[in-house]
Amino acid sequence: MVELGEHCHTHIIPRMKKVIDGDDSGGITQAVGWQGGGGFRYYHLAPSLLEQDRWGQWIINKQYNAAMLSEALCKLEGFTYAPSDSVYWQHGHSTERDYVYVTTATLSHEQLQALSEEVGPERSLLVLCLAFRGRGEYPNLTVKKIPKQVLSRCEWGHDDYSLRVENLPAAPSSPSVSASPATECRPIPGQQSLFGTEGS
Numbered sequence: 233m234v235e236l237g238e239h240c241h242t243h244i245i246p247r248m249k250k251v252i253d254g255d256d257s258g259g260i261t262q263a264v265g266w267q268g269g270g271g272f273r274y275y276h277l278a279p280s281l282l283e284q285d286r287w288g289q290w291i292i293n294k295q296y297n298a299a300m301l302s303e304a305l306c307k308l309e310g311f312t313y314a315p316s317d318s319v320y321w322q323h324g325h326s327t328e329r330d331y332v333y334v335t336t337a338t339l340s341h342e343q344l345q346a347l348s349e350e351v352g353p354e355r356s357l358l359v360l361c362l363a364f365r366g367r368g369e370y371p372n373l374t375v376k377k378i379p380k381q382v383l384s385r386c387e388w389g390h391d392d393y394s395l396r397v398e399n400l401p402a403a404p405s406s407p408s409v410s411a412s413p414a415t416e417c418r419p420i421p422g423q424q425s426l427f428g429t430e431g432s
Contacts, residue, residue: 339365352372
């Protein structure tokens with residue numbers, strides 16, 4: 233379900249709790265014989281990560297602080313948000329040797345070189361920054377600018393419920409054996425085909 237506004241708290245969540253408790257008889261509950269059970273997750277959407285300035289350029293929304301920005305970019309890039317208490321460039325990880333570092337600074341060649349040396353040859357680091365200047369290759373660093381990187385991962389212009397939603401629990405697999413890709417589009421004998429000819 234996707235809901236906006238305070239009625240999410242006044243109507244939707246109480247109704248979902250009643251459905252789970254088996255105390256709801258409205259909607260399709262009675263028609264399908266629902267007796268209660270199940271559960272739901274409730275997510276509050278954060279503000280848009282990017283906004284346009286007065287010149288039409290995409291910039292990071294001022295509502296985001298450093299921690300919110302790091303967490304959002306970890307999510308978009310497939311990293312687990314887990315900032316280190318002792319290593320400033322470890323904001324998250326995808327494996328035990330692959331990390332991500334998010335900063336709103338403009339990084340110089342010297343800063344990137346020092347960062348590369350600190351990361352070392354046994355680890356890799358994705359660096360997401362507002363801008364950077366580099367004169368050489370950093371074999372253990374992947375450096376990207378934030379707005380372009382985020383724009384390529386976001387969906388824009390939707391006014392319906394077609395937005396991509398990730399990290400939902402997978403549906404249980406059907407016990408029946410599904411048809412192979414080579415046969416699933418073949419007409420069933422005696423069935424009318426899409427173009428009006430009977431399947432053979």
